[in-house]
Structure formats: structure tokens, C-alpha cells
Amino acid sequence: MTRSFCTTKTSVADIPFKQIIGRPYYDIFPKTDGPLPCCTQALETAEKMEAEVGAGDATYRSRTFSIHDEQGAYLYSVHVLEDITGRKRAEEQAAKEREKFHMLFDAISDAVAIHNMEGRFLQANRSACEHFGYSQEELLQKNVADIDTPEFAAKVAERIKVLYEQGHLVAETAHLRKDGSVIPVELNARVITYDGQPAVLSVARDITERKRAEQELVESRQRAQHYLDIADVMLISLDTQGRVQMVNRKGCEMLGHPEADILGKDWFDNYLPESARNVVRRIFAQIMDGDIVPVEYFENNILTASGAELTVAWHNSLLEDETGKAGGLLSSGEDITARKQAENTIQHANRALATLGAVNRALVRATDESELLQAICNAIVGQRGYRMAWVGYVQHDAEKSVKIMACAGEYAGYLDTMRLTWAETERGMGPSGRAIRSGKPQLCQDMACDPLYLPWRDEALKRGYAASLALPLLGADQAVFGILNVYSGEVKAFVASEVALLEEMADDLAFGVRTLNVRRERDLALEQGQRHFARLHKSMEDTVQAIANMVEMRDPYTAGHQGRVAGLAAAIARQMGLPEDRIHGIHLAGVVHDLGKIQVPAEILSKPGKISSIEHSLIKAHPQAGFDILKDIEFPWPIAQMVLQHHERLDGSGYPQGLKGEQIILEARILNVADVVEAISSHRPYRPGLGVDAALEEITRQCGTHYDAAVVNACLALFREQHYKFQPASF
Template sequence: LGYSADELMDKNNREYVDDENAKKIFKVYNEVYRTGIPIKVFDWELIRKDGSKCFVETGVSLLMDSNNVKTGFSGIARDVTERKRAEEALKDRERTLATLIGNLPGFVYRCANDRDWTMEFISNGCLDITGYRPDEFIGNKTVCYNEIVQPDFREPLWAKWQDLLERKATFEDEYPIITRDGETRWVWERGTGIYSADGQLLFLEGFITDITKRKKSDTELDNSFKRLRVALGGTIQALAVAVETRDPYTAGHQKKVADLSRAIAVEMGLDANRTDGIRMSGVIHDLGKMGIPAEILSKPSKLTDIEYRLIKTHPQAGYDILKDVEFPWPIAQIVIQHHERYNGSGYPDGLKGDEILLEARIIGVADVVEAIASYRPYRPGLGLEKALGEITQNRGILYDPAVVDACLRLFIEKGYRFQ
């Protein structure tokens, strides 16, 4: 309090207690005086000499003389200011946490690691998402959480949780639930195991939110993209037919190159979207030949230098046709690069190595193999053995070695053949 013992001896307690606490003290002391029963602990607030406030915890007993006459009180006061401040801070944090939890677009939970996911705590947000109140989940009173998970997802979720708990990793997944009204909703969950000091799993804690609208949007976007691909496929096929109509000797060449290119891409482990882009590019890789006279394209004898230089313009011509078309793949760039070579000896820009798109490197190899193996106006088909010999001999020189290896595996080990 900041007072000496002598200073306090002559002071009325009203000098260091406000009105509210004075009433509290009077009530306690009066009760002890009336009943004679000690009060073990009660808290009250005091005003220090410097005007600051502190909290004390006090026990009070009644004093009586040898004739059982009540003569006063005795007690022990202990400063609990720091404890009270800590308690207030904890209450503030709890209020803040409750507010945050209440405003979350979902619910937080604490549950046992059992097959029912028995809830020990679940926030009010569960009502909006599941249709069940928190108390209906606690201890599986009305429903257990596992019951509302769509049946096909129950076992995979359990297995995934157990695997991640074994590694003490964080769980994250999306899955459908069935609400109280029988509606299917998709939720996203993120959770983790809580462990004791000696590493024993105590319970699971996490957060679950409704992602139904997002999943619906994803599905609609997916369907739109599929329709777009169908439309693009039809447009690209029409362009391919237009090219092959002008050059009957190479009819089907672009489709064969496209099919082989796609097979090489799959063999190399490329994802489905990239693989589709490669196939689409392969279908129209010779689009630029539309600008070359048909008599040059179908000439049965050797081309003159001028004619050959004209033929070499077709990648650029194809690029010029496609450059302003918005494809979901870099088709124009692939088309202009499909005659570039690994060592920089190709055309039109003399690109080399990784300067050439992988898609173009794949189509370049497929183009060479199909061209050598098949009939041309100026020569008969040289056969598959000759074609594979060409890419083997120039592996790492003209052609990307990884692409060549994938192509060879297709033909030699997996029996791939042109249709």
C-alpha cells in the first residue's frame, strides 16, 4: 500500500478503499461478526498511497476475549494484483477469441481421434453449415460428426488423418457432408493433433468451412472449359483439313504427328492440359503451308533453292495466322518453333536447347519420324527403321535426347504404330 504500519494504525479504511469496496468489506466483516464463522478468502481493491490501485486476497476471523465478548477481527491480506491482472487479461483474450470464432465463416472444433470424431467442443458456426446445434454433437448426444460425412469419404478421411498423425503433420482436405435437411454440402477442413509433453496424442483441433459455392463455380468453369476445348478442337480440325486439301500427299500427316506427339508427352509424364495443347498444336503445325503453291507442295522432283526457301517460310506463316488467336496453350509459339533444332541449326530463328519450347521439341521429333517413315511426292516411304535411326543418330544434336528416348520407348518397347 505504500504506508508504514504506524501510518495505518491511525487510518480509517475509507482512506484507502472506495465506496464500492467499503460496502463489500462491511458486508463481509458484519457477516463474520454476526455468525462468528471465519471467511477464508475474499478479494477487494485497495488504493495505494500513490493513488494506484491493487487487489488483495483476505481471510477474516472474529476475535473474542476470555469471556466470549467480541473484541475485533484478525486476518491475513495477500497482494494478488498480478494474478488479477492475468485473470483479466485471460478474460479479455477469451472474449476476443469468442468474437473471432463467432465471426469465422465456419466452425472450430476439438474432437477425439476415434471413428466417430466425438466432439468435445464445437463452435456455433456448425449450425449454419450442418443444421445441427453444437450441443447435439458434443459427446455424440444426437449425432456424431462421422455420420454426416458422405459414406464414400469416411474411410479415406480416417486413413489420411491417421497417416498424418503418425507423422505429426497438418491435415487438410475437401469432402462432402450431408446436412440435417439432407442437402449435400462441400466443406474444407484443416486440423492438427494436440500432444502432451511426453508426445501422447490428446485430441484433434481444427477448422471447417463451407466451400459449396466455390465447388459449384469450379464445376461450371470446368464444364465451360470442356465446351471451349470441343469448340477449339473443331476449329483446329477444320484448319487442318484446309491445309491437307491443298496438299493431298500429306493428308493425315498432321493427325499422325499430333497423335505421336501426344503419346510422347504422356510417356514423358506431362500433365493432361499440356498434353492436350501439344496434340492441338500438332494437328495444325503445318498450317502455314496454306500460303505455299500446291504445285510446290506436291512437286514429285527435287525442289529448287527458291522453292525450298519458300517452304521454309511456313512456320512463320502459321505463326502469323495464329498469333492473335487466344488459345489456352502457346500454339502459335509451338508452330513457329517446330523446325528449330536442338543444336541451333533449325529455322526460322536458330533457337537451341531450352530456348525451344518442349512442346515444339516433341512435335519436331514426331514430325521427322512420320515424314521419313511415310510416302512423299518425291520419294517412297523409307520405313520406321530408317526414321528411328535418324533420331537415334542425331540424339542430343538435332533432337532433344529426352524426347528421343521417350519416342524410342514407344516404338521399340511398347509397340506404338501410326494409325
């Protein structure tokens, strides 16, 4: 039973204290069917007992011990009940929170760990264990330095120092796994309080893929930079403000600046000549504002470190952001300075060539000296770039004056103000006077700055003249008889190649003047020469015909054979489309093709019966004999070769050389067919004529074997389509 009750309350279970004394405690609080087990055990064992007791929603801690007398006899028990409901609930909530924390902790995909300020691991999630390849028990035995590669392990103390000072740290490091492999990670660490002590919470993210991607990006950029640097053109990128964002090696070379000095600089202010700066910047701004589309091809000068200017041909491409708005300009530029200079030289040379051509045409057409001089001046100013031209003749008077003979262009009174002389006076020191005295071209590339041009400067500048060239006209004795002056509206207008061509033009003009007076005599001499040549030509052909007639006089049975062969051969050649001059040569060769028979005895040529092998050999020698007679005569055509080869056959069965195919000249192949057709169709001492049909059948049968197919086809067309008939022999 309850003997006493100590509490801070005035009642327990709504029962006043006075009513509690003497009653069993388990009837009152907490209400149970009997004594609490801890009380019974304390009574039995005489030891202090402790247990938790639930009473409804409340939880109590029960502590019981027994009191005994000096003999050890039990006297009573002391039972203490402590309400621990709040603490118990707090512990349960804390357990749930810990469980939830561990669930979240382990669910994090990054490696998360807690270590003390000495680097000893205190906690690690599942991902950290998988990350390092250790079990949690193994990992908690490690120090931070144990899982870093040697390179980064040496920096652990330094990192912890930074954490002490700043409270957080983000850095890249490399972790060493249990299997020895290395993982690059991004470490995010922060100082926290853990179990009442400062500690470090670190999150390690595996950045292997990022590192690989970064490496690939670096390699890609290196390749791209390599491609940019090996390009033989300047490549630059400008942002919307015109600042240089990228330039390749060629660009640095062209500008004469290192890359570091170029990047970020304003392109227009630093690398364009002042004369082009504002225009190009305005066009760029309009492109960036979307007012105009980029000019795909553009030429302008750039300014180099040395102050020199280069002409660059640009190809431009607009850079756009993700919204399609202009984000800058990418341009490739080719140094075309040399090309432009060459083009300028070519342009000037072409101008001079055109002038030279026009002058030469005028030279050809001119029949009068005054007409020629005026035509020359007109031809010069007719070319773009020449404003005025005049010709003057040297006068050998007391003043050594120059008489204007012709002029063209924009002169408007200028020549009246010149008062030219070739004397060594102030007015004789200009290009004209010097050219007359020296006999060499004299050039003034800038009238405004040339002190020797002072007497005429103001009048020249009024009329837009800027440069002039004085060209001496030389006679046959190389003495200067006149002067040709050419004026341009451009400073430095005359390049070396142009001066050379204009000098040639002046020589042509001088020659034209010299030759005008002898042209009629030259034409007369040419006419007389042509008549003489015609007479010689006629004499040569008459001689050839006379020789042919001599051969036929020795062989009356074949009289007219050579003439008929000549006529047919010429007709075949014409049918084949050969030029008339070549046809004439073939005809002439046909007339004398049997000339070699002059060495064959007449009785063999006219023998009516079968001839012997020796006699046949003598006859077969006639092509060679004819060649030997004709070979030293200089005909305009290969007459001797035609005679030598007219019995050759395509398959090599002919004579005297056994030539084949293309070894036989075409003229001989034509004579070959004409000779066979005429011989078969005509009478011979040993047989009557077989007629044209038999002859055509023969050449058709042997076409491509003995006779050239093109020649045979032309011959057949003559007889079958054009009904060719042999004409009486004539030359």
C-alpha cells in the same frame, strides 16, 4: 707461600685454614705445577692482572696485583679468585641460544626485522636482506620509511602510533627494494622488548603472487559479471533459505529494483505474487531438502516494483557444496510475458479459426436453413472454451422479441429465462439487444461486474458463464435479421483478433442463410455454363480440324501427316508423364503444325524432283506463317509458339528463329521429334518412305544435338518397348 687466606668457608680443598698458611697457594687451590701466569706477570710488571682459571669443572676469575714499599720494592702479592662457573655456564648457554636463535631467525622464509620505536632497524634476518636487496650492514643503517614506497612511507608514523596503542598491527604495504622495484607485502608487527627497550618485531610476507591471483580473480569476476550483465535473461542465485545471493543487470531491470535492494532479500516474500508464493516456496524447500530433483524448466509470475506481474520461464540448476549437499539454486529467467500474451492471443485466434473452419464446413454441407443454424451452434460449442451458443431471429412484433432458432452447449433452461427483446427497455440493454439495434458486435467481458447484464446475471453465473459476445446477422440490405451469441466460462475470454474472426464467422453464417435459397439456381446456372463451355470447346477443336483438313487437301502426298504427327507427339508426351491437359494441347498443335504451308504454292509442295533454294525458302517460312495465323486466337495452351518452334534444333541450326536448348519450349521439342520420325518413315513426292527404323536411327544419331534427349528416349521406348504403330489420321 701463603701468608693469609680470606674466604667465607672454614676450609679450602678440605684443608683447614691453619694448615694453609705458609704453603704455596698453587699446592692447595687451584692445584697447579707452579704460580699462575697472571701472578707471575703481576710480580714482574707491578700491574694488576686478570685471567680466567679452570679447575676441574669449575671456572674462576683470577685477579692479581703486587704490593710494593715506598722505594718500590716488592712486598707481597694479592691474589683474588672468584668462582664464575655458574655465570660462565649461563653465558655459554646464552651464546648457544643466540646461535640457535640466529639460525632460526635466518631460516625464516619471510622477511623478519626489528626496529626501534623511531623506525630505525636494529636486527634483520637473511630473508629480509634478500627481500630488500641490501646487505645486513646496509639495512641496519636504514629507517622503516626508507624501505616503504612514498605512499606507505607517509603512514609509518600512523602505524607506529597504532602499535603503541594496540601492541600489534596487521596491514598491507609495499616495500621499495634497493634496485627500485616494488614488492607488495603483508606486514605483521608486534611491540616487544629488545635490549631493555621497546621495539617492533615485524614480519613481512611477499604477497606478489597473492596480489596477482587476487587481481586475476577480480578480473575473472569482472568478466563473469560482464557476461552476466550482457545476458538478455535474468540470472539469480538463492541460498538454501531462499535469500538472493546474486542478481545480474537484466534481473534488476526486470524487477525494477537496484541490485543493493535485492541482495539478501527473501525471494519468495518480496518478488513473487501472493497467489504463487506458497506453492513455489514449498517446491524450493523440497529441492533443498533433497526430496525432489530440481525442475529444469518452470514458469511462474514475478512481482515488479511497479506492482505489475511478469511471466518468467526459468531454467534451474542445483548448487552443491563440497559434500554434495544442496547449497542453493542458480536460475536463469526469460521474460516471456509478451510471448505468453501472444500465445494466448494465438490460442484464442486458433479457437476462433477452428470455429470458423467448422462453421464454413457446415455451410458447405448444409442444404436446409434449420440444419445450417443448428450445425453452426454445434460447431461453436465443439471448440474448447465456448460453453454455449444460440441463434435468434429478429421479430417485428409489438414486443420486438427475439425468436430462438437453434442452440447448443450447456444452456439447461437458461434461454427460457431470458425473455429477450431488442426494444430499448431494461431487458433490451444486454449485448443481444444492443447488437440488433446497432448492427455491430457487442461484448460483455465480465458478466458478474457488467451492470447492463443485471437481468440475467444470477442465472448466467449459476451455469458457469463469465463472458459473452453478440454478433449481428446482416441481410443483403445490411439490415439485421438475426443474432448469434457465443458464451465463455472465462472472464475477458474474447481478445480482439478472436472477435474479428468470430465476426467474420457471423458474416459467413449470414451469407450462408442468404444463399441457401438461391443455391439451386446457382447450381443450375453453373451446369448450363459448363455445357455451354463444352460446346464452345468442341466447336473450337472442330474448327482447328477443319483448318488442318484444308491444308492437307492442298498437298495430297502428305495427307494425314499432321494427324499422325499429332498422335505420335501425344504418345511421346504421355510416355514422359506430362498431364493430360498439356498432352491435349500438344495433340491440338500437332494437328495444325503445318498450317503455314497454306501460303506455299501447291505445286512446290507436291513437286516430285529437287526443289530450288527459293522454293526451299518459301517452305521454311511456313512456321512463321502458321504462327501469324494462330497468334491472336486465345487457346488455353501455347499453340502458336509450338507451331512457330517445331523446326527449331537444340544446337541453334533450326528455323525460323535459330533458338537453342531451353529457349525452345518442351511442347515444340516433342513436335520436332514426332515430325521428323513421321516424315522419314512416310512417302514424299520426291522419295519413297524410308521406314521407322531409319527414322529412329536419325533421331538417335542427332540426340542431344538436334533433338532433346528425354524426348528421343521416350520416342524410342514407344516404338521398341511398346511397339507403337502410326494410326490412321484422326482428330
